[in-house]
Structure formats: structure tokens, C-alpha cells
Amino acid sequence: MKLETVWVGRGGQGVVTxxxxLAHASISEGLAATASPEFGAERRGAPVKAFLTISDNLDDSPxxxxxxxxxxxxxxxxxxP
Incomplete structure (x- = not known):
């Protein structure tokens, strides 16, 4: 099983958090997880993306x-659109 997700929001909405x-919860359940936010030095309210991959294969490379x-x-x- 491998689940790849993208989260999109604005700075301050908790996207990265x-x-x-979710990555920490997955790891605590014995899964592999990789979380990577994508944002610059923007201010609060600027668009933010974060990527999360969860896998049951601990050998998966990000x-x-x-x-x-x-x-x-x-x-x-x-x-x-």
C-alpha cells in the first residue's frame, strides 16, 4: 500500500502542521511516511503546499x-481547473 497526498491551503491554516x-501518526503505527512542505518566505495567507506519502514498505525511497x-x-x- 502506498498513499500519496497533496495538501493545499494558505499560510496559517495548518497545512504543514x-x-x-499525519506523518508522525503513521510512523508510530509502523508505517513509512515522508512529509515535505513547499513554501517560501511568504507572509501569512500566502498559498502553501505540503506533500505526504505513507507506505507500508519501509524500504520505499522518497x-x-x-x-x-x-x-x-x-x-x-x-x-x-
Whole structure:
């Protein structure tokens, strides 16, 4: 099993925190997890992305997520058609 997710929101909405909490919870359950936020030195309210991969294969090496299984948007204005 391998689940790849992307989380999109605005700075201050907890996107990065949510991804890190889910990664830690997955690891505590014996799964492999990789969390990687994508943001610059923007201010609060700027768009933020975070990527989370959860796998039951501890030998999986982290790879960039190109086609996520799940996309979570905390601000619907950031959805691109």
C-alpha cells in the first residue's frame, strides 16, 4: 500500500502542521511516511503546499509526488481547473 497526498491551503491554516501530524501518526503505527512542505518566505495567507506519502514498505525511497491519490484543499479558491 502506498498513499500519496497533496495538501493545499494558505499560510496559517495548518497545512504543514496537519501533514507533519499525519506523518508522525503513521510512523508510530509502523508505517513509512515522508512529509515535505513547499513554501517560501511568504507572509501569512500566502498559498502553501505540503506533500505526504505513507507506505507500508519501509524500504520505499522518497520520490516526488507527480500524481497524488488524494488532494486536500483548505481554501477552495486555490483549486485550479
Amino acid at each position: 496537519a501533514v507533519y501530524i 520520490e516526488p509526488i507527480r500524481s497524488p491519490d488524494v488532494a486536500v484543499f483548505l481554501d477552495d479558491k486555490l483549486i485550479e
